[in-house]
Amino acid sequence: MSQTLSASTLLIVPLAPLAGALLAGIFGTTFGGNWIGRRASHSLTILGVLIAFIVSAMTLKSVAMDGARFNETIYTWMVVGGMKMEVGFLVDSLTAMMMCVVTFVSLMVHIYTIGYMEEDDGYNRFFAYISLFTFSMLMLVMSNNMLQLFFGWEAVGLVSYLLIGFWFNKPTAIFANLKAFMVNRVGDFGFILGIGLIAAYANTLNYGEVFAKAGELGALSFPGTSWMLITVICICLFIGAMGKSAQFPLHVWLPDSMEGPTPISALIHAATMVTAGIFMVARMSPLFELSDTALNFILVIGSITALFMGFLGIIQNDIKRVIAYSTLSQLGYMTVALGASAYSVGVFHLMTHAFFKALLFLGAGSVIIGMHHNQDIRWMGGVRKYMPITWITFLLGSLALIGTPLFAGFYSKDSIIEAVHASDLPAAGFASFAVLAGVFITAFYSFRLYFLVFHGKERYDQNPDAHHHAADEEPDPHHHHDDHKKPHESPWVVTVPLVLLAIPSVVIGFLTIGPMLFGDFFKGVIAVDAARHPAMTELVDGFHGPVAMALHGFTALPFWLAMAGVVSSYYMYMVNPALPAAIKRIFHPVYALLENKYYMDWINENILARAARGLGVALWKGGDQVVIDGVMVNGSWKLVGWIAGVVRRVQTGYVFHYALAMILGVFVLMTYFVWLNK
Numbered sequence: 001m002s003q004t005l006s007a008s009t010l011l012i013v014p015l016a017p018l019a020g021a022l023l024a025g026i027f028g029t030t031f032g033g034n035w036i037g038r039r040a041s042h043s044l045t046i047l048g049v050l051i052a053f054i055v056s057a058m059t060l061k062s063v064a065m066d067g068a069r070f071n072e073t074i075y076t077w078m079v080v081g082g083m084k085m086e087v088g089f090l091v092d093s094l095t096a097m098m099m100c101v102v103t104f105v106s107l108m109v110h111i112y113t114i115g116y117m118e119e120d121d122g123y124n125r126f127f128a129y130i131s132l133f134t135f136s137m138l139m140l141v142m143s144n145n146m147l148q149l150f151f152g153w154e155a156v157g158l159v160s161y162l163l164i165g166f167w168f169n170k171p172t173a174i175f176a177n178l179k180a181f182m183v184n185r186v187g188d189f190g191f192i193l194g195i196g197l198i199a200a201y202a203n204t205l206n207y208g209e210v211f212a213k214a215g216e217l218g219a220l221s222f223p224g225t226s227w228m229l230i231t232v233i234c235i236c237l238f239i240g241a242m243g244k245s246a247q248f249p250l251h252v253w254l255p256d257s258m259e260g261p262t263p264i265s266a267l268i269h270a271a272t273m274v275t276a277g278i279f280m281v282a283r284m285s286p287l288f289e290l291s292d293t294a295l296n297f298i299l300v301i302g303s304i305t306a307l308f309m310g311f312l313g314i315i316q317n318d319i320k321r322v323i324a325y326s327t328l329s330q331l332g333y334m335t336v337a338l339g340a341s342a343y344s345v346g347v348f349h350l351m352t353h354a355f356f357k358a359l360l361f362l363g364a365g366s367v368i369i370g371m372h373h374n375q376d377i378r379w380m381g382g383v384r385k386y387m388p389i390t391w392i393t394f395l396l397g398s399l400a401l402i403g404t405p406l407f408a409g410f411y412s413k414d415s416i417i418e419a420v421h422a423s424d425l426p427a428a429g430f431a432s433f434a435v436l437a438g439v440f441i442t443a444f445y446s447f448r449l450y451f452l453v454f455h456g457k458e459r460y461d462q463n464p465d466a467h468h469h470a471a472d473e474e475p476d477p478h479h480h481h482d483d484h485k486k487p488h489e490s491p492w493v494v495t496v497p498l499v500l501l502a503i504p505s506v507v508i509g510f511l512t513i514g515p516m517l518f519g520d521f522f523k524g525v526i527a528v529d530a531a532r533h534p535a536m537t538e539l540v541d542g543f544h545g546p547v548a549m550a551l552h553g554f555t556a557l558p559f560w561l562a563m564a565g566v567v568s569s570y571y572m573y574m575v576n577p578a579l580p581a582a583i584k585r586i587f588h589p590v591y592a593l594l595e596n597k598y599y600m601d602w603i604n605e606n607i608l609a610r611a612a613r614g615l616g617v618a619l620w621k622g623g624d625q626v627v628i629d630g631v632m633v634n635g636s637w638k639l640v641g642w643i644a645g646v647v648r649r650v651q652t653g654y655v656f657h658y659a660l661a662m663i664l665g666v667f668v669l670m671t672y673f674v675w676l677n678k
Helices: 007-027 038-066 093-116 123-142 146-164 171-202 207-212 214-218 229-244 253-259 262-271 273-283 292-314 319-339 343-370 388-401 408-422 428-454 492-518 535-542 546-553 557-575 578-586 588-595 597-649 655-677
Strands: 070-080 083-091
Touching: 007 038, 007 070, 007 083, 007 093, 007 123, 038 093, 038 123, 083 093, 083 123, 083 146, 093 123, 093 262, 093 273, 093 343, 093 492, 123 146, 123 262, 123 273, 146 171, 146 229, 146 253, 146 262, 146 273, 171 207, 171 214, 171 229, 171 253, 207 214, 214 229, 229 273, 229 292, 253 262, 253 319, 262 273, 262 319, 262 343, 273 319, 273 343, 292 319, 292 428, 292 588, 292 597, 319 343, 319 408, 319 428, 343 388, 343 408, 343 492, 343 535, 388 408, 388 428, 388 492, 408 428, 408 492, 408 535, 408 546, 408 557, 428 557, 492 535, 492 546, 557 578, 578 588, 588 597
Parallel strands: none
Antiparallel strands: 070 083
């Protein structure tokens, strides 16, 4: 029997983190007089997120086990022309799963932050920000209408701006958060256009009502063109997802966002903000299923991101940036799954990726702590024996990332590869090549990072920048490290979240692939036209349980590509470390292309930005100064002044002048009427 969830209980989920954020942000900072200290600030925010996680877990249990659902309006803001602007919740299996992922990862990040940010002056402010971010993301995933979706969408963008630029005295951090903000505005422009088209033609913002009118929207053409209206809507919505989920070419903000503290890398760039676009497309599946053009566009963009962002991860030397480019590549995999109409597979990879990528980011932060704020992997090595907990958890996360059978990433990544292979869309051929090639690349850069950090010769005492902090971390004026000291394991508030994240990174795929992909978990939530898009049907026919899938995985091409990547990285960086330098010399033009990130930043700054500035100057000088100021404003008063000057000359004040004018006027009228009567 389907049950209805309680609105008051569901309200606790977003409001508990919001309460913690307000208390820490107001009373724990100079804004509110620093009434509460560090312990109270982190305790209040952690308690709020813990409550949200517990209620989310209970909600997921009710949804999965009892079939509970909730889709109601909580508050009506206004009604405009019959269109309702509301705050409401839609809680089904997709929402409940996202609620648990967001709150669990956020809880781990909150606990981890106690150890990572203990020496930072903005400690309380940071806890307020990450708790506020959790509230914003929960409002996004729990919404039942596009107005609230857009509110959460913009709120996570705003808080990410604050978090990326948390160290606001660093010029690089300020540049990075401005870059993230501006690039996301480009995507959001497309997003709001899509929402506006839906509002204009469906006259509603409610998900259920929009989906009910999907057939009508699919039959319309965009005014003045032969394009399908639904195609324009879906592409506009996906442009929003390209910005938020960092898809090519709107990906350029995410690597630079590593300027922020490491905990936000795990929170924003692994489990929550960057997956908002994936969640949105999955939620809008009834619309996207009506446009093969939009699905092909999604396939191409996702394939480019999955393959070419992985190449960039190979040459990075900053530990966080390697993982950042890995995030870009994996987001490309999720997008490819959406384009193949395997929405449930994309969401499944979203879930598994959230755990192992958060683990890798937090593990990188633990390494940074243990290495006394060094982030350059060239000056690490042999860390395994000094940081055993960080080592084993990082290894588990890396194995999950490359898709090792029985690990979480294997079940989701292999399902994506199979779904793309089964797709009939024209772009599926290129997408299939991209995701297969990406397996080797992912394994190569992941274990290049792993081997250089945890194995081989100890190089931390050879760092030429040993007395300087790494570029992506803020130097702490109150704590001076001896960079030549040996690495050390991180405190328990750092390692406990690593262990808790490592567990689902290993087992969550094995436990959930059956119900999530081949059961009824997403029944009635995600729509797929199986006749036109048969990928999921073929996946169902070939699935014989998680054990059989893993055993078959050991003989499949993706596994051998991953092993080839691991072996290649081991040989090049452990056995023959001179080989990478030789390859760099031989293929220097290719290396320069990768080092300059395909010159996307140069293009944005020197072509697009200058063109936009030129257009702005032209509009300012030509439109504002010439047309508006020169013609409309100054021209109007000059015209009035000229007319007044002319008229003033006939106002002499002499009666005989006025009498003459009257006689002449009568004469003209008489002449006119006589002429008319002829």
